[in-house]
Amino acid sequence: MTADAMHAHSARERSAVQRLLRNPAAVVSASVIAAMVIGAALAPWLAGYSYDAVDRANVLSGPMAGHLLGTDNQGQDIWARLLFGARVSLAIGIIVEAIEVIIGVSLGLLAAYRGGLWDTLLMRVTDAMFAFPDLLFAILLVGILRPTSPFAGFLTVFVALALVNWPSMARIVRGQALALREKEFVEAARAIGVPDRQIILRHLLPNLLSPILVAATVDIANVVLAEATLSFLGIGIQPPYPSWGRMISDSLPYLRSAPMLLVYPAAALAMLVLSFNFLGDALRDALDPRLRR
Amino acid sequence: MSYPSIPLLSVRGLTKHFHVSRQMGLRHVHEVVRAVDGIDLDVCAGSTVGLVGESGCGKSTAGRTILRLLKPTAGSVRFDGSDLAALPERDLRKLRRRMGIVFQDPMSALNPRMSVGDIVSEPLRAHGLVGGRREQADRARALLEMVGLRGDHASRYPHEFSGGQRQRIGIARAIATEPDLIILDEPISALDLSIRAQILNLLADIQDRLGPAYLFIAHDLSVVRHACSRVAVMYLGVIVEEGPTDAIFAAPMHPYTRALLASVPIADPSRRAHRVPIEGDAPTAASRHAGCRFRTRCPIARERCAAEEPPLEKMADDRSVACFFAGAAHGAPSVREAG
Numbered sequence: 337m338t339a340d341a342m343h344a345h346s347a348r349e350r351s352a353v354q355r356l357l358r359n360p361a362a363v364v365s366a367s368v369i370a371a372m373v374i375g376a377a378l379a380p381w382l383a384g385y386s387y388d389a390v391d392r393a394n395v396l397s398g399p400m401a402g403h404l405l406g407t408d409n410q411g412q413d414i415w416a417r418l419l420f421g422a423r424v425s426l427a428i429g430i431i432v433e434a435i436e437v438i439i440g441v442s443l444g445l446l447a448a449y450r451g452g453l454w455d456t457l458l459m460r461v462t463d464a465m466f467a468f469p470d471l472l473f474a475i476l477l478v479g480i481l482r483p484t485s486p487f488a489g490f491l492t493v494f495v496a497l498a499l500v501n502w503p504s505m506a507r508i509v510r511g512q513a514l515a516l517r518e519k520e521f522v523e524a525a526r527a528i529g530v531p532d533r534q535i536i537l538r539h540l541l542p543n544l545l546s547p548i549l550v551a552a553t554v555d556i557a558n559v560v561l562a563e564a565t566l567s568f569l570g571i572g573i574q575p576p577y578p579s580w581g582r583m584i585s586d587s588l589p590y591l592r593s594a595p596m597l598l599v600y601p602a603a604a605l606a607m608l609v610l611s612f613n614f615l616g617d618a619l620r621d622a623l624d625p626r627l628r629r
Numbered sequence: 630m631s632y633p634s635i636p637l638l639s640v641r642g643l644t645k646h647f648h649v650s651r652q653m654g655l656r657h658v659h660e661v662v663r664a665v666d667g668i669d670l671d672v673c674a675g676s677t678v679g680l681v682g683e684s685g686c687g688k689s690t691a692g693r694t695i696l697r698l699l700k701p702t703a704g705s706v707r708f709d710g711s712d713l714a715a716l717p718e719r720d721l722r723k724l725r726r727r728m729g730i731v732f733q734d735p736m737s738a739l740n741p742r743m744s745v746g747d748i749v750s751e752p753l754r755a756h757g758l759v760g761g762r763r764e765q766a767d768r769a770r771a772l773l774e775m776v777g778l779r780g781d782h783a784s785r786y787p788h789e790f791s792g793g794q795r796q797r798i799g800i801a802r803a804i805a806t807e808p809d810l811i812i813l814d815e816p817i818s819a820l821d822l823s824i825r826a827q828i829l830n831l832l833a834d835i836q837d838r839l840g841p842a843y844l845f846i847a848h849d850l851s852v853v854r855h856a857c858s859r860v861a862v863m864y865l866g867v868i869v870e871e872g873p874t875d876a877i878f879a880a881p882m883h884p885y886t887r888a889l890l891a892s893v894p895i896a897d898p899s900r901r902a903h904r905v906p907i908e909g910d911a912p913t914a915a916s917r918h919a920g921c922r923f924r925t926r927c928p929i930a931r932e933r934c935a936a937e938e939p940p941l942e943k944m945a946d947d948r949s950v951a952c953f954f955a956g957a958a959h960g961a962p963s964v965r966e967a968g
Contacts, residue, residue, distance in 0.1 A: 520738040524802065527696055528752040529725030542742040 355622040362618030365611035372608055376422040383416035388576040396594050408583075408597055409590060417578040418604055424579045425608060428493065428563045429556040435498040436559075437552050440505025441544070445536055447506070448513035458510070462503035470500045471565060478571050489574045497562055501555065508551050513540050546623040554616030557609040564605055580605045636671035637842050638695070638810055643668050643704035643714075645687075645694045664690040666866035667704065669941070670844075674809065677836070677843040679853035679874070681889070682863035688846045689733075691863070692812045695844070696728055697721060708810065726756045729803030729841070733815035735795035739787040745798055746783030749773060752805040772801040775838075776831060793824035797831065804835055812844045817852065829856060851893050854878055862886045865922040868941060872948020882944065882955040885923050921952070929954055 356362045375382060384402075385391075391403070391411040398406045405414040447458040465473075477496040483489040516522060517540070525535050566572030567581030575582065580601040587597035645665040650657050664687040672678045680688050693699045695706050697713050706713040711724065729752075732738040739748055746769035753759040753768055770780035776797040787795055796816065803811050813832065817825040833856070836843065847853050853860055854874060861871040862885065870883040881887040921939050924930040933953055941951040 520732045520734060521740040523693075523698055524730065524732065524738055524799075525740075525751065525755075527698055527725065527728070527730045528755050528802070528806075529722045530751060530755040531722070534755070538743070539740050543740070 352622045356618055359618045359621065361614045362622070365614040365618065368607055368611040369615065372422050372604075373426060375419050376426050379416075379419040379423055383413065383419045385413040385416040387412070387417055387420035387578050389413065389416070396590065396597075398596070405600055406594075406596065408586065409594075412578075414597070414600055417583060418580075418600060421578045421580045421583060421601065422604070422608075424567075424573050424577065425560050425563060425605070428497065429560040429608075429612075432494055432497045432501065432559045432563075433552050433556045435494070436502045436505050436555065437548060439498070439502040441509050441541075441548060443502070444506040444509025445513055445540060445544075448510045448517060449532065449536055449540065455510075458506060462507055465500070465503040471562065474500050474562065474566060475569070475571060478566070486574055486577065493563060493566060493572055496566075497559055500562070501559060505548075505551060505555065508547060509544060512544050512547050516540055516543055546619075550616055550620045550623065553612055553619055557612035557616070560605070560612070561609055637674040637709055638670070638672040638844070639707040640668060640670040640695060641705045641707070643670075643691065643694060643706060644702045645690050645699055646702045663866045665694055668861075668863070668866075668868050670695075670861055670868070670871075672810065672842050672844055674842055675836070675840045676859070677845055677857045679845045679847060679857035679860040680863060681847050681850055681853055681860060683889075684848055686863045687866045688848075688863050689814055692730070692814050692844065692846050696725075696730060696812060698730075723756075726752070726758075726806045727809045729806070729808040729811040731796070731799050731803050731811065731813050731816045733819050735792055735799050735819065738799050739795055741787055743786075744783065745773070745785050745787065745790075746770070748787070748798060749783075749801040749805055752802060756806060758806065768805070772805055773798075775804070775835075776801040777827075792820050793828065796820060796824075796828055800828075800831065800835070804839060804841070807839050808841055810844065811841045812846065814846045815848065816845075818847065818849065825852075832856070849893075850878075850889055862889065867922060867951065868949075869923065869951045870948065871941070872944075872946065876946050876948055882948070882950045883923075883952045884927050884929055884954075888926075888928075923952075 356366075380386075389412065391407055391413070393411070394400070394403060394407050395411040396407065396409055397403060400406065403413050403415070405418070407413055408417070443458055447455040474496040477499065478492050481488075481492045481495075483492040522535060522539055525539050530538075563572055563579065564581030564584070567579040568585040570582075570585065572581055573579035583601035584598060584605070587594070587601070590597050643665055644663075644667050647662040647664055648659065649662055650659045652658075666687075668691060670678070670680070670691075680691065682688050690699065694701045695713070697706070697716075701714045704714060708724065708728070711720070713721065713724070716724065739745075743751075746766060749772045750759065750765045750769040753765065759765045759768055766783065769783045773782055774780050778794060778797055778801070782790075787798065790798065796819075800816075816832070817828050820828060829852070832843070835841070843856075845853060845857055850860075857874050859872065860874050860877050861868045862877075862883065863869070864885050870877060870881065870886045877886060878890065881890050920935040920937060921927070921930070924934040927934065931954070937953075939951045939953050941949045942955075943949050944955065
């Protein structure tokens with residue numbers, strides 16, 4: 337108790353990080369995600385080609401000098417398209433998840449703290465959303481919004497996926513916040529005369545960060561998959577910009593002659609999704625309060 | 630009741646009913662749980678009043694309803710002139726500076742994500758009583774030292790402290806704004822026996838220095854005996870006996886009070902013969918019928934007790950008792966036909 341007048345808070349966070357680092361699955365997952373983020377960020381430099389560059393001399397080639405993973409049916413470099421595709425998957429995953437967290441956390445907290453009409457309203461809306469197939473709803477939205485430019489196309493996919501996914505986050509936050517609200521320290525804050533806004537920001541939210549972080553990490557995997565599905569169905573990211581889902585569907589006619597066209601994007605997708613799932617699980621374990629000293 | 634002055638806190642007819650509905654087979658059963666069913670209570674400035682009773686009798690609910698952490702169903706809570714039960718939220722918030730509460734479980738009463746310094750200075754921030762970070766830290770240090778902790782504990786987090794130390798932190802938070810009234814909701818029952826006396830001494834010390842009134846909620850009469858000048862005994866949502874601590878301990882008049890006192894362990898074996906055992910379980914606050922609430926367990930219950938509910942009536946020695954046979958119960962050989 338002498339020199340370690342260190343911040344207990346950071347000490348606890350540090351021990352959570354230490355627990356995370358001791359988990360091999362977490363380390364591998366985090367490395368995969370980090371590698372993909374770096375690859376996506378440096379795509380123009382690492383790829384060697386633009387995502388829509390066509391090499392007519394080499395169509396459907398296997399791995400060769402100049403084309404690390406070969407080319408597809410249009411003579412486009414697969415390695416380049418995978419890297420640019422990672423940009424799409426990661427950007428969608430992270431941005432949609434961020435929107436979802438903002439909407440889900442604010443509405444969940446509002447419902448839990450205010451209760452009454454707000455709560456009933458939120459719960460019925462989420463019930464309705466859960467009862468309707470997510471993907472169908474997203475497809476409907478894209479169909480209704482009918483994006484005209486490629487940029488609008490991106491935006492539509494973001495909006496559609498965020499709108500489909502926020503209810504689960506709102507439910508998680510609401511449930512956790514309801515449990516927290518019963519804690520005596522929240523009652524104590526009310527007894528002291530702390531305003532509602534401060535109670536939410538200083539007492540509820542900090543205690544919700546762990547479950548939110550865990551849920552968001554696992555949920556990124558779902559969002560990435562949903563984007564791939566939309567693109568696979570041809571209503572997600574539009575060509576010529578590559579997306580892994582689109583690459584998978586484009587590869588189907590060549591399944592027998594060039595199966596690797598399917599394998600590369602499918603493997604990349606599976607690795608990213610699994611990594612987020614594993615990382616989410618590992619975070620849950622590392623942040624588990626029962627493991628704190 | 631002859632008080633020298635107008636009491637600081639004056640509770641009249643305070644009622645808190647909870648509506649619960651549960652599924653029984655295919656039917657929804659709606660029930661009203663009368664947790665607090667019309668209680669009167671006075672607390673004078675600087676004094677300590679005990680509120681005792683078994684768990685489930687509504688004493689904690691009463692404490693929370695007085696502070697309007699729960700909205701009262703009926704009744705008034707006059708605190709230095711203003712009725713807390715009717716005050717608009719904004720005015721109530723301002724008045725909260727003059728009230729405090731200490732909870733039973735020091736574990737869940739402190740936010741695990743806030744430093745101890747932030748916790749104890751939160752009331753000051755909430756009411757804009759501190760300027761900068763420096764002043765806030767100084768005040769937090771002073772508060773911690775006042776409750777017997779070290780000033781440098783301010784930068785630590787609740788999980789680094791023992792139960793007793795956490796309760797001290799809770800007390801420091803409650804006294805931060807130097808309130809006139811502090812509700813102590815079983816402040817020592819979750820603590821180790823060895824620490825209880827220390828916390829009681831600390832509370833007495835604080836009262837000497839800052840002069841707040843205490844409403845001491847407890848289920849253990851022996852604790853209240855030393856700490857309180859007056860005691861109110863609660864049974865199933867109502868007060869059955871109220872008066873000066875000495876008088877009640879010397880000669881309890883309500884059969885429930887007598888049973889409660891008899892349940893306090895006595896070190897002297899020769900005195901144990903006087904025990905009046907309490908029989909049966911307390912009916913829940915939901916399953917209540919007409920008549921006296923205690924009659925199902927009362928050793929002296931008669932027909933009248935099943936028909937009418939005895940009102941809380943004033944007795945000679947500055948106390949009130951809610952029992953038709955309060956006099957008979959006292960001293961007279963008890964008719965033991967419990968039913």
